[in-house]
Amino acid sequence: QVQLVESGGGSVQAGGSVRLSCAVSGYSVSGNCMAWFRQAPGKQREGVARLAYTNYITYADSVKGRFILARDSAKNTLYLQMNSLKPEDTAMYYCASKREACSGFQESEYPYWGQGTRVNVSS
Numbered sequence: 796q797v798q799l800v801e802s803g804g805g806s807v808q809a810g811g812s813v814r815l816s817c818a819v820s821g822y823s824v825s826g827n828c829m830a831w832f833r834q835a836p837g838k839q840r841e842g843v844a845r846l847a848y849t850n851y852i853t854y855a856d857s858v859k860g861r862f863i864l865a866r867d868s869a870k871n872t873l874y875l876q877m878n879s880l881k882p883e884d885t886a887m888y889y890c891a892s893k894r895e896a897c898s899g900f901q902e903s904e905y906p907y908w909g910q911g912t913r914v915n916v917s918s
Contacts, residue, residue, distance in 0.1 A: 797822040797907045799890045804912030811880050813914055817873040817890030822907065825868045828897035830905065831875045833886035833914075840889070842900025844875065853897070858884075880916045887911040 803815040815831070830845035844854045844864040852864050863876040873890060891905040898904055 796820075797892075799892060799907055799909035801888065801890050801909040801912040804888060804914045806915045806917065807880055809880060809882055809916055809918050811916075812876070812878045813880065815875040815877065815888055815890075815912060815914070817875075817909055819871050819873065819890075819892070822871075822892065823868075824866045824871050824873055824892075827895060828893045828905075829866060829873045830891045830893075830897070830900070831864065831873075832889045832891055832900070832902070832905075833884075834889070834911075835883070835886040838886075840902060843888070845897050845900065846873070847897040848895065851897075855900075877914070880914075882916050882918045885914060885916045887913050 798820045800818045826848050831843040832840050834840040861879045865874045889911045890909040892907040893905045
């Protein structure tokens with residue numbers, strides 16, 4: 796059974812940093828596509844960053860240069876380091892995955908999801 800469990804969310808002031816973690820069980824973070832999505836209040840869920848099994852990383856334009864996606868294969872955990880946070884980064888953040896190759900940020904392509912962790916950025 797595949798399980799994704801996020802942690803690390805919380806409240807932070809604008810300009811601050813937060814690191815999210817996604818602990819994975821029943822599944823390898825190394826051989827599959829791993830991604831972070833977010834959903835702000837009143838908005839649709841959107842892709843933030845994804846990491847292919849080839850190690851190629853794609854970031855949404857809104858977070859490029861501020862967020863860093865990484866994985867620790869030994870711990871089977873995915874991380875999202877979020878720096879220079881802005882109030883518009885306030886959202887519920889979800890870890891998601893699909894087997895093998897990444898093919899975009901279409902939610903329907905990701906069968907595995909965590910429960911989410913909330914990040915609130917105040918101005």
